[in-house]
Amino acid sequence: MSEEKSLNFIEEIIENDLKSGKYETLVTRFPPEPNGYLHIGHAKAICLNFGLTQKYGGYTNLRFDDTNPVTEKTEYVNSQQEDIKWLGFEWKNELYASDYFGQLHKFAVTLIEKGLAYVDHSTAEEIALQKGTPTESGVDNVYRNRSVEENLDLFNRMKNGEFEDGACTLRAKIDMASPNMLMRDPIIYRIKHTPHHRTGNEWCIYPMYDFAHGQSDSIEGITHSICTLEYVSHRELYDWFIEKLEIFPSKQYEFARLNLTYTVMSKRKLLQLVNEKHVAGWDDPRMPTISGLRRRGYTPESIREFCERIGIAKRENLIELSLLEFCIREDLNKKANRVMAVLDPIKLVITNYPEGKDEILVGENNPEAEDKGGMREIPFSRELWIEREDFMEEPAKKWFRLAPGAMVRLKFAYIVQCDSFEKDANGEIKTIYCTYIPESKSGSDTSGINVKGTIHWVSAAHAKTATVRQYDRLFTVESPDAEEGDFKDYLNPKSMEVIENVYIEPHLAKANLSDGYQFIRKGYFCLDKDSTADHLVFNRVVSLKDSWKG
Numbered sequence: 001m002s003e004e005k006s007l008n009f010i011e012e013i014i015e016n017d018l019k020s021g022k023y024e025t026l027v028t029r030f031p032p033e034p035n036g037y038l039h040i041g042h043a044k045a046i047c048l049n050f051g052l053t054q055k056y057g058g059y060t061n062l063r064f065d066d067t068n069p070v071t072e073k074t075e076y077v078n079s080q081q082e083d084i085k086w087l088g089f090e091w092k093n094e095l096y097a098s099d100y101f102g103q104l105h106k107f108a109v110t111l112i113e114k115g116l117a118y119v120d121h122s123t124a125e126e127i128a129l130q131k132g133t134p135t136e137s138g139v140d141n142v143y144r145n146r147s148v149e150e151n152l153d154l155f156n157r158m159k160n161g162e163f164e165d166g167a168c169t170l171r172a173k174i175d176m177a178s179p180n181m182l183m184r185d186p187i188i189y190r191i192k193h194t195p196h197h198r199t200g201n202e203w204c205i206y207p208m209y210d211f212a213h214g215q216s217d218s219i220e221g222i223t224h225s226i227c228t229l230e231y232v233s234h235r236e237l238y239d240w241f242i243e244k245l246e247i248f249p250s251k252q253y254e255f256a257r258l259n260l261t262y263t264v265m266s267k268r269k270l271l272q273l274v275n276e277k278h279v280a281g282w283d284d285p286r287m288p289t290i291s292g293l294r295r296r297g298y299t300p301e302s303i304r305e306f307c308e309r310i311g312i313a314k315r316e317n318l319i320e321l322s323l324l325e326f327c328i329r330e331d332l333n334k335k336a337n338r339v340m341a342v343l344d345p346i347k348l349v350i351t352n353y354p355e356g357k358d359e360i361l362v363g364e365n366n367p368e369a370e371d372k373g374g375m376r377e378i379p380f381s382r383e384l385w386i387e388r389e390d391f392m393e394e395p396a397k398k399w400f401r402l403a404p405g406a407m408v409r410l411k412f413a414y415i416v417q418c419d420s421f422e423k424d425a426n427g428e429i430k431t432i433y434c435t436y437i438p439e440s441k442s443g444s445d446t447s448g449i450n451v452k453g454t455i456h457w458v459s460a461a462h463a464k465t466a467t468v469r470q471y472d473r474l475f476t477v478e479s480p481d482a483e484e485g486d487f488k489d490y491l492n493p494k495s496m497e498v499i500e501n502v503y504i505e506p507h508l509a510k511a512n513l514s515d516g517y518q519f520i521r522k523g524y525f526c527l528d529k530d531s532t533a534d535h536l537v538f539n540r541v542v543s544l545k546d547s548w549k550g
Contacts, residue, residue, distance in 0.1 A: 011055075027222050028053055029217065029222050031063045033064070034064050035068065035072050036271055037076065040260060040265075048226060048307075048312060052226075061095055065212065066197065067097050067098070068192075082291075098199050104211065113148060116172060155189075159204070171186065174186070188208050189205050189207055189211070214252070218250045229314070234252075260288060261479065262474060285297075286474045296471065309327065322546050336366065337518070339505055340363075340504070342504075346388045353381075358459065360378070363378045378412055379461070385458045402453075418433070463506070469539050471495060502538075511538075516541060524541040524544070525541060
């Protein structure tokens, strides 16, 4: 009997809440801001929020935190929806913070009426100075004690567009001496005369994240509002707004966000990489975005497994990229058909194989698949392409591939022996000449000859050509954010290698974007969206083994 997996701390809280009858139905939400593409860190939050309601019943809402019209786009909304669906999750309700702009405005008026909010004409610099420091209390300003009537009038004028951006803000009236800096009269509304991607020009005042978030949770009846550790200090303010407004008491719980080696997770920095053309877009296969990982060839199952393996913790830590690579190798090993591709070709001629003859051999698609993956036909002929690295003019000890006088097996085909070779004008090996053993055909070998080496090949007469992009770490250091200077100084100049005129077996001409392939002895690859019927492009998902040397 397998050992039952222990609960993480959030699951323990939920189980206790459900058992005690505190909540009848578990309701969570995933609340991205539509100001960029989702990345692998968001995948952890997605798997957690949706996974909890899959496990305990209830439902998860998708709510876009669209309170800043300056940075938000419908493009990002669409991409984030696509990513969540691709990961295998469905939300019950698609909602937006902008759905609640009217209600949030009423909440703000309620706080003013209770004497708990005021309009402040201080500049951002003045507010920062008045707030004090973590060791020194802040000070009240001249606007803090305005009357309720004056504040209601000013806030209404803010709403009606009478003030320019930055002229004034609405602040909660809490405690300028609080040890929690966020409780020192935080701004809850600011003026932005910018069209919103959904509400257009209806509003020119917008709620701050801290004011919109908890109240949106409350409006939706979110029972467990799960966020990352940087929001621990926000919890006091989250609870304060809910208490003073006397609304549904959603509760916030924090977990450690995902930090991954050899990349950055800041949307601002990822946007910088895109805008400055260091990468080819948000879905560049080197990016840690979900769309980038999808284009690279990662599967939803591998990412969900990765999130499951790293678990949910209360302490920040740095997760090895190699664990993510392990998860995709493990998944593709069971799914990916084995095919032959030659990335650095030299010609091999079988001199005793009849000219003009070809034959169809049979290859096993995937011996690791539960159904064994079936079989495919592979054309064979007198002239083949093999990898340059599979021939050595002066073989080293324990060299089991081709060399003068040496024998190897051609995968799915025959045993051949190298008789001679020819060089070009630059002294590079140009052509290898071999003889084959007709009785040594794979599956019906009666030759009695045993060889230690097997190499892959592609029939020259039948080969298709393709471009291969081999990807590596985006950065040369484990934690670019922790290094001195600009994080872009540590970009890996060898993060992408483009190889043209790769020879592939004709079976791959029918490759699909959604399929992964193991190029035998080379790694796992997938078809890229840049491919056309006449020009196939394959991305290396991951090498067969962890080959990073640092």
